[in-house]
Amino acid sequence: MSGNEEERPERPSEVDGTAHLFSALGKIIKVLRKNAGMSQAELADATHCSEDLVSAIERGVRTPQPDFLIRADPALGADGVLVAAVTDVRAALARARVRHPGWFRDFADAESKAVASHYYEVQAVPGVLQTPAYARSLFEHRRPMLDEATVDQRVADRMSRQLIFDRWPVPTISFVLEAAVLLRPFGGREVHREQLRRILDVAQRRTVELQILPQDREEHPYLDGAFTLLTPKGGREVAYTEIYGHARLITDPDEVRMFSERYGILRSQALTKRESLVWIEKLLGER
Template sequence: MCVAYGLSEGGVTEERRPETPAEENGSAAVFVVLGKQLKLLRERAGLNQREFGSLVGYGPDLVSAVERGVRTPRPEFLQKADEILQAEGLFTAVIPQVEEAMSRARTRHPEWYRGYAALEAQAVSLHDYSTMGVLGLLQTEDYSRAVFTQRHPPLDEETIEKRVADRLSRQQIFEQWPPPEFSFVMEQAVLERPIGGPKVHKEQLRQLLRIGRLRNVQLQVMPTGRHEHPALDNSFSLLTPKGKEQVGYMESHGYPRLITSREEVRILTARYGIIRAQALNPHESLDLIDRMLEER
């Protein structure tokens, strides 16, 4: 059974504004103020977002999202931030509100995507093969913004910023414990395509290196020079939600499909296994990305 969820992010269908978790329980203002306080104390400590992020275990894009109030900070983040910035309980005091927001949060994505996003948030394993661009789950803020800015027909600025914030919010899955198992295979052409320009491209390559070095992540590159290839038709994802059967997901020309048919999922799983076998292994893949970064 294949279920269509409407037009994808590139389509022209009008959508309602997705709510953030904080907006749903009326605590949005708390996180906006919290973000401003975090930025003020971080700057007083003489730390930029990258430096501070390395101390608390967040990337610079996620620190930026917290400071802008568009991402709910996790309690562990607030504990570390309080210690590092010597906030004397300023951040730990709001942990109960954070836990309340997280417990009542719904997915904040457009309706057509919410079914998959809800499954992704529960995933115990996720595997993806990408052919055209970096998977949204792996994108930096600037790369994501460049992707949405280049969409045609064009999106308005408000919609672009909503989409970017929503995409970054999905990356909380990397902070879950116990951590899900991830594997990502991307075509070499995806790494070579400088979406957003040289600066954005370099930061995206650094992001892939950071994520690819996580213990629960296997990142592989399919070399362009391979003579054989089992999946030239489309990108796809395979995920297993907790306590549920594995499902597939793909988008084609603006139309997303959630695939629940056991036979179709079996075929995608077999195809993904062949793709992984033909790709560079994870160590070779990270070495390739490292060399590409040095050349830019």
């Protein structure tokens, strides 16, 4: 789900600059790559990752992992500049794992370790798919208002959750998004377009299944709101709901089974992955 951990205001804590660090590193990597006369595809080959990942790191959408920085430094002729940032990146990632609001921390911890995660969303793009600009727009417009320090921290916290896409072995990850979620231009036209492209980047991975549920469906198995299903390693599946700021991690097997059945029906009613990608491309005007 969108992971609306902003719904319960807490006392602002000191911002550690994590989001700014990752954004700055992305810009530095882009400049180094261009100065080296390399394309994103060439840097991807040199660092043993995908071109999409390089693009996302340069745009500040994905976190540059320490291993990536270590491989990219000699490839870009950075003379130790990127390697020098590794210690700070590791420290920032460690802090990010424990900064979530207390009431949200159990879910964030379970999400980071789950072997399978399935998200159904009805209002906003799930937090693990959000761009920094999209997340910032949501936090800045919530009421009661959050101060700038808290907004910065919450954006960084949300970006830290996206590390699940870089784990190995890769967890099973799927999404069912109501079409209305991608029709709302939160943050304005450019932020909206960047967000749609981010979703395309993630959805094109073979490790991710993303489906759109069109608005013209005449039947629906669950109209009570968004939910997430998580399966911990060696444990039973659990469900998570968050409505009007009230978070609930559900472990009762019978209740979890109901959410699992609903999710299965939702997937059967949604567009296929390929159809969903085409739907988003058309929304972007790229088809």
